[in-house]
Structures are given as C-alpha cells and as structure tokens.
Amino acid sequence: MDIAFDKSDFEEIEKIKAKYPTNMSAVMPVLWFAQEKFGHVDEEVQKIVAEVLDLPEAHVYGVVSFYTQFYNKKMGKYVLDVCTCFSCQVTGGYDILEYIEDKLGIKAGETTEDGLFSIQSVECLGACGYAPILQVSNDVYVNHLTKEKVDQLIDSLREDKMPEFESIPLPQHQKEEN
C-alpha cells in the first residue's frame, strides 16, 4: 500500500483537529486513524502524520515509541495481546500464553511466517474479573480463556472472523432478575 493520506482522510483529520486547541493534541487520534488505515505506524507513516499536523518527525516518533499500542513496524494480521499481569497471572495467564506460543510455533514478540499472527505478552488490560483474557488487534477482548476457547478463536481468525464483543452481565443484575 502507498503510504499517503487521500482526500477523505484529510477531511477526517480536520475533524479530529477541531476537537483540540492545538495541532499537537491531535497526534494520538491521528496516529490511531493512520494505524487503522495502514496497519501500523512505522517511520514512513510517522512522516506523513508529522506533515499533516505540521510537527517535527522526531516528536511523532517520540509519541509512537512511548505508547505500547502503536505498532512501529508491520505486525501480523491478527495481534494476540495475552494478559499475564496480576489477576491474569494468578488465574493461568502464563499457561494460556505458552499454549498459544506452542500452537502457533512462535514466541511472544514474534510473528508467524505467513504473517497471520503476532503474539504479545501484555500488561493489565482492565478485565481482571474475567481473567485470563486476551485482546485481538487492539480491539475485542476474549474473556475467561481456556485452551478450547483459544483453539476456537484461532480457527475462526484463520477464517477471517473476528470474535464479537462479549457483554458480561453484572453479577448483581443476574441475581435480581431471577
């Protein structure tokens, strides 16, 4: 893909800029927008983001390198962010991570040769009550992981099907509705 913004992108970026009193403030939302479009925000993407916001490239690089969700290189089509932190650690997060590593034949931080999957071991995702969990490509959470659930997830991703958002009912609501 050519690394460039088109006319409708520029319109979208103008809308983002209008939310803030300074151009610099738009850098994170514009990086998110660019990552959505290009799949990553490597140096080439950083360059056009810097251009459109009239910021030094070094500043954009500084932002990208600070935040873990910005990909400064091409990643697999699906990035599996497995939480191993705190509540996930004590409920088997590392077992899930190892199982996925074995299943895909790569380690955390690597991408499969076919470019389909990357695995990352990540810090707390804020879903501690539904541990162990993972997040697919900065998007949907998969909760209460088991090996079977991982198998199903990977099968459906191979068929290009993203899991759907799972709304977890609050336990107090379940009880009172009886």
Next chain:
Amino acid sequence: MSMDWKSYKPLLLPNIKNLHQIDVYEKNGGYDSLKDVLKNKDGKWAKDNVTNEVKSAGLRGRGGAGFNTGLKWSFMPKPDGGPRYIAANGDESEPGTFKDRQIFEYNPHLFIEGAVIAAYAMTVNAVYVYIRGEYRSWIQKLQNAVDETYKKGYLGKNILGSGVDIDLYLHSGAGAYICGEESSLMESLEGKRGYPRLKPPFPAQKGLWGRPTTINNIETLSNVPFIIKNGADWYSNLGAAKHPGPVLYGISGHVNKPGVYEFPTGMPIMTLINEVAGGVRNGKKVKAVVPGGSSTPVLRADQLEGLTMDAESLREAGSMMGTAGLCVLDEDTDMIDFLWRITHFYHHESCGQCTPCREGTGWLEKLLLKIKNGEGEYRDLDILLDLCTQMEGRTICALADAAAWPVRYTISRFRDEFEARCKKTIYATA
C-alpha cells in the same frame, strides 16, 4: 457493620434494562439533576452551591487518592474569561481495576450528567474524557451515548436554554499505565509522551494547555447526579462515615464469582470474599488480599478479620483503599512469583523520567527474579527494602512509591516465605 448489604439497591449500576439508552435513562429520572441545576430556581444551584453540596456530601475520589471532590473543585481560580477544562480520568490502568468500563457499558449517561454538572459548577466549557486505548469497545459505547446527549441538547451550545455551553470530547490513550497519573494524562492529551509534571503549579492553576483544569475519575463524577438529587446529608450517611457513598468493588483472583459489585463503602472484606464473591475457589483458604489495585500493600489473611473497605480502616490496617479493586489470593499462591510479576509491571511502565524510578524498578525486578529462580540470598531482601527507601518520595510522580510499596509490604508480611527461598550465604570477612 450493621448494613444490610443483601437488600442494597445499586445507584451507579442499577438493574435497569437498556439503561445505556438515553430514553430509558430519562424515564428513570436521568438528567433531572442537570435540569434542576441549570434551572437554578431562586439561586438554589448557584455554581458555588453545587460545589459546596458535593464537598459536604463527603464524596472522595474513586481513582485511588481519595481526596474530597468538592474541595478539589473549589481550588479552581475565579473565571477570567479564558478556557478552563475538566479532564475525566478513565485510564483505569492500575492492575486489578476494571470498574469504570462497567459505567461506560451500563450507565454512560450517569457519568455524562455528572460531568456536565461538574463543568457548570466550575465554569468549564470543555470536558476531555481520557480512556485507555485498550477499551476501544467501551470508547465506542460512550461515544454513542455522547452523540445521543448532544441530540437531546444536554451537551453543546446553550444547554436547555440556560445559556451554558459545554462540549465533551473522548480521547483514546494508547497503552501507558502512567497516563492514569493526572499530570501525565494532561501531557498525553496535549499530544506528548506521558511524562508527569512537577507540582506546583497544580492543575487548577496551570493544567491542560496551561489553563485551569480539574481531573476527576469516571466513577467519582458518576456520583454527582444523585448527590444533587438526594442531597449531601443523604449521601454522607451511606457507608463509612469518613468515606461515604457507593463504591464499585472489582473482585478478581481466586474467587468463585469474580466481577464488579456495587455496595456502600465500609463493606467487610471477608463478606465481600465469602458471601458476595462466592468464596475462594476449590474450597481453599484465603492467603492474602490486595485491597485496592496492585500498588496497595498486600494484607495477610490474619489481618482481614473484621476489616472494612474504607480509607480509614484500611490505613489503620496498613494498606489503602486505592481503586477498590480487590485481588484475592488462595493458600497455594507463590508470593515471590506474584511480587516478581508486580515489579515487572512497574519496571515496564516507569516512564523513565526520574532516575530512582527508572533504575529502581529495574533493580526490584532483577532481584526478585533472582530470588524466584532460587539464586537469591538473605541479603537481597535487605537490598530490596533499601531500594524501596531510595525510591519512595524521591520522584516527580507516585509511580516509584506504587512500585516500592508492594515490595516493602509483601516482603515484610511474608518474610518467612521469602527467606525460605533464599540461600544462607555466609560471606568471609577479610
């Protein structure tokens, strides 16, 4: 505590189907507080009166520090005609914390209503809601609610004909624990690396884009509508006297029914574990509890009897309320492994600005890994405690303290377990 928690009816997350839809929210009294405030009949809800009501209700911030919310609002200087801001903190990145996302999902309008009332009280025209980037699904949910709110005229220009203009914008983080720290959050909103700022100046003097700013947690602002509706006296009688109100308890770890539960402050920890969350998995015993997110000092099982979840009781017991995210650990938990993982987290999340934190978090992790791998020596425990002393209070923000406390208290409260893992090396003296 004598409170009958079983009959408690949630206020933040009431059991009403489709409450996230604005029509349903309105039908259940939603936006009535805002209407009442903006009507300001006989000057009842003059701006200062709103702030004073919140202050005397005794609402304390739910993001971790537990500071009186109305008092914080009163620090905003007099309006000078220039912009003033609220930054609503939905970064929710403290391990063990997963409460604000329930508000985004189940009752987003309560938060929006609270934020608009707060903005009115502080003469703020723009609210920026900072939400962790991982919560993409929940950002979308809140955005849907915000769009509905604009259409109904509770946000935007001349709200309900009152002449008050308030805008509310969502801003997505991108994966950085430190951005939950208020000054780092502002740096991030300004489009920079999330490096915390030196204080003073405090945000009320010089916050976002150099202008007066108040930072409040999502759950905190969500308390405001029913303080306005039912009054400060009613609110201050809910739960613990010095730390009143409803709280979202996020219970995780080795319990049968983990999840977010709403009760007033002052719930006994053992009730939360055994009755609310269905007890420890597989009939095991409790070994320890981290009561309010990963940075709050761990409590041993023998410290829990009779202990209640409020700032005063937890401080006396040697811990903190934090975000009320309780992680329950069963008798089989390896405390060394558990602590090592916490130090790994803080090492990963240190922004690198201050040397004691950047280097200290690394050394904490290294030494704990050494002990975890069976290579530790007795003296490493004392080196760890010494490191904590060299980190605490010596940095721009509290991340170094947050990293040091778990180490200090896990070692001191489980010293036997740590010593048993260490080698008794005897050093020859010259």
